[in-house]
Amino acid sequence: MNELNLETSPYLLQHAGNPVEWKAWNPKSLATAKENNKLIIISIGYSACHWCHVMEHESFENQEVAQVMNTHFTPIKVDREERPDVDAVYMKAIQIMTGRGGWPLNIVTLPDGRPVWGGTYLKKEEWIESLNQLQELYQSTPEKMIDYAEKLHQGIQEIGFIKNDNPETEVNQNVLKFLVEKWKKSFDMEFGGIARAPKFMMPNNYQFLLRYGYQTKDTDLLDFVNLTLTKMAYGGLFDTVDGGFSRYSVDMKWHIPHFEKMLYDNGQLVSLYSDAYKLTKNPLYKEVIEKTLHFIEKELMNPEGGFYSALDADSLNSDNQLQEGAFYVWKIPELKAILKEDFDLFSQLFNCNSFGLWEEENYVLIQNQTLESIAEENKIPVSELQTKKVFWENLLYNEREKRPKPRLDDKCLTSWNAIMLKGYVDAYKALGNQKYLDIALQNAHFIIKNLWTSDGNLFHNYKNGKSSINGYLEDYCFVIAAFISLYEATLNEKWLHDAKRLMDYSLDHFYDDKKSLFAFTSNLDEALITTHYETEDNVIPASNSVMAKNILQLSIYFNNSYYEQVSHQMLLAILPGIDYPSAFSNWMDLALNHSEQNKELAVCGELALEYCTKINNLYIPNIVLAGSQKKSTLPFLDSRYSNQETLFYLCKNKTCLMPNTDYQQIINDLIK
Template identity: 45%
Template sequence: MKLHYRYSFLLITVLGLIFSTCKEKADKGEEHAYTNALVHETSPYLLQHAHNPVDWVAWGEEALEKAKEEEKLIIVSIGYSSCHWCHVMEEECFEDEEVAALMNENFINIKVDREERPDVDEVYMTAVQLMTGNGGWPLNVILLPNGKPLYGGTYHTKAQWMEVLSEVNAKYNNDKAGAEDYANRVAKGVAEVNFIPKVASEQPLPDDFLEKPMESWKLQWDMEKGGNLGREKFIIPANLNYLLNYARLVDDLETDVFVKNTLDKILQGGIYDHVGGGFFRYSTDPSWKVPHFEKMLYDQAQLLSLYSKAYALYKEPAYKKAVLQTISFLEREMKGSDGGFYAAMDADSEGMEGAYYTWKEEELKSILGDDFGLFAEYYSINPAAAWEEDRYVLFKEEPDVAFAKAHDITLADLSSKTDTWHKELLEARKERIAPRKDDKIITSWNALLISGFIDAYKAFGDPVLLEKAIVIFQSLKSSAFTDGKVLHSYKKGSTREEGFLEDYAFLARASFSLYEVTLDTTYLDFTEKLMGELESRFSDEDSGMFRYNEGDELIASIIKIDDGVIPSPNAVVAENYLLLGHLKYDKAYLEKADQMLMTVSARVGQAINNYSYWSDLILTRVNPFYEIVTVGEEAELLSAEFHKLFLPSALVVGSPVSSDLALFKDRYMEGETYIYVCTNNTCKLPVKTVIEGLQQLRDFQGN
């Protein structure tokens, strides 16, 4: 559905999807000509606008009621603290007294941090995409007093914004019936997008269900540079994780080559912070070379998981190094005092994007001395590769093996040199003004990070990594969980009360992961508690899915089933059902997972790359799913050995004691530890060694 409003003001060009970061302005010690209601908020993004001449208020019932009482249109402006174009529009429009006067006189003005209220963002982003075909941030919508959208766009210049405001207000006052008719149709369109009809068929998916959608997706792949074809490159962890599993389970060499090349090219590119660790949001070019320099916690979290799993499969030292270096970055730059991790780091510092991360040739020569020549060849420091104003983004043209061979140096010596270079440059970087941080703690993102640390622990076996996961989990339970309610975000002084489906689903998944590696059933109990809570709070009977939020204050319910840079929370719910169902031999859980998969299956067939987390779950239905069970005093040790391996479509669990859980019942023998390999309610005879267990797994796969 794409709507067209007859008024000419909607013909103003709306810029497409633009991502970057913005510099949060410091307030300390400053005198301000204006102060609005946002000064009482804790969100760094909202505080950034607290001294605009615009009479901003935060999203809430009071502001919406005021619009109805005064019969004024509502401006809702949505962004986030690391959004470059949000900052540009603030400077050009919201700091301008002439613009502010127009807004204050005619509108109720609401500012929204999309990271605090992703539900508000999701509803109005959908509306803007329906109206214009585009979306992005800043997201600026004009609403009727009842909250239904009348106009939507992204970034505007001052002239564009003032024209929009004047014409929308005039047309609304002159033709309220026409405006209400249009807004009703937009609201209906948003509801239709979120209508997910339940699929009643009980027919199983065919074994080759994923083949056709995969063939269509492959046409979009950049086999040379990795990622999808296009001017820009985004890392979508759910896509790459699915492709790792698909390549192995289906024995697809083309997919295997593509996904490994993509993983390698990302680590060679400037989208990876070679000096300090961590991944930037996306690349502005097809070669992963020049990124937008913001760092988001959800990227770091999922890429810890992805590269840890890839290490288990390929044993590439560069993958392990990237994971450990990224963990060091997170501990150094993003960790809060209570054990949770901050949401984001800006791209800008010293008034320029990327200033903290890029280098001038003279700086590098001064810091590296005699090593500069080799460093310059390794990281493409030459005039043809310069970025802006003689600044360089560190970027590797070739992998380490090829570089070492070409320069007659061993890989060990090269690794030693790069470690030294990185240490020296990191020390020099510390003298710079660091980008500002968005210091709120987002529960769902931290839950993803728990899973990231656990996947790193599985791959590398370092108990310190498991301890880090446990610390985050304890922090979230202490600060974001009360009486069954999970908060979405918090920080000191915050009064936020919202909790969304993703917070419950991701935290339940993280808790189950902790159970998998610790064998401590208190984590399993917590997983089931959260699943019960989300069922009671978010269930949508008509679709068999789950709503994004609890309340009904928005113009439409949101049922988020597609993946973005963060997985679909509904897909994670389905995964939780699947894992619990296999662990407990609980048909009700498995039937719920199957129902959700069947409901989404048609969309997977149409656009698999938008539903890759679901596709990963479908792999477990069209291929055998295995349970690898260890029971006995050495259960944790043997489970850890299996966890180090790349075993897609398998649940590895254990119990060191006698247990009534279905997978362990009547299998405990005092003084012994046994391994059981099972699928489809059939188990091989118990064995005692990992090698024997793997042979049984191969025997199953060969049948």
């Protein structure tokens, strides 16, 4: 019997009507496989995954396929977003077996969960043939399969660790220069990003490169980051009509997206564009921030203040068939009917030509020239073209809203909510819009109310008033980071104390002092076939790199030498062995936090919040900021408050200058 109707995950519910007798990942399902001595099929995907939908339609809805799967296997369907721990372990397995990965991720394992075979998307005939061969092998010569599983299991346990043969005791800042120079060789100097397709945004990469370029005064690097952010903002990766970024571009020029919109991408990109706006004051970046947050509030916010996970890549087309990108693309006759006499100028701006053509006469809107250059060519004021652009986008938005919308993944994930929360805080810091801070605070209270228990642990998921999965390290690290950011924006020390409580819980239940890293799963959870330590930064930075940054910042606020020691040891476990810089950019950013350039600033007095708001509006990535409008017992602020005047304490390496009352002098000292 298919048991997925008992689940809340939209992805699992999509498969609840399959003839395949799917089970969810849980101890009961795994025990059943052992009892029946059946191989397990573990099929992993997510609700917005286009090729997951294709394989479901071709295979999992097919009676012939279901017969094979139900007779000889225990089929288990996994939502990778709900169970990133399961996904991470079996992704390692397929990378060892095939040298690549992706979703849908289909793994066949022994009844004890050790993998023996893996693939991604397979056509129906390939899938049936593979399963039949595996079943025959398991029946005829199980010892061969068991021997292979043992060797593969050993490889899974070893993969992912950087072997550091020369342990160091100090952070070598010169490593960063070498890694950045190596990284530059892969830059795409025409469209930005890395010179390959598909192109993922990798926001953390550009957070680091922006900061490194700023701190080293590398104008070429800053120009490259701004080129990348500009080209990404020009569309079609960015939805200029209604805001929000898709997950990645299938081509080199950021044009044709894989059309799903993920919460975690947009949260990080808002933070990135907010930092870039602070530095450049580029109005395009402000437009991106405002449009994206409007999209999030309108499409991905639930009534309780939580954020939903994603919009699907697929939507119904004019033939009432699910089709990738159907909601977003345009045909020329349709555009002409909407835009009338403005079509020619519109088509010049948004490339209704060979540059903007996708397939089957469908166009995805993309700029490749500035408004200034197009306005000059057409001998019209830039302000007039800007006004027209806004008007055209409103016309298209109203027309597009008549179409069937992409399917919504309406579960809330703690880690992704925290990433988006921080995006709102960073936008507030950059633009000063109080609404952004209000939404961030509303989401923080949603997390506290629904996802943080009285026992001290976080849950990972929430839907329909129900949370069922114990939190992973990614939930703790991003909530802590978001709460620290809320403190910086509000100076409400509650957020720091909440962050510290979560950090202490993490040290108790996730930290492995022998490896100087945090495990991805709590020691209270049922163990998988191997322990996963997430160290590589990807489309989301590694939970260990985020945690190492958090604990260093908290060490300063709470004058906690043990916290500082943990962060230092974590960095030294990773930094000397880095070879591929884009996979460790957040660790490299952490290394900058350990440099001589990093400073701490305490602002104490009645005007502390006013001054901290001004400082938050500036791009100064190398400071830890604290402040208080009253006496504080926070160790970093203790005995520093004066009711006579607002004092600035600038510190470095636990040594502070004499308090200063001159705000501009402090700013000059920070940015010199």
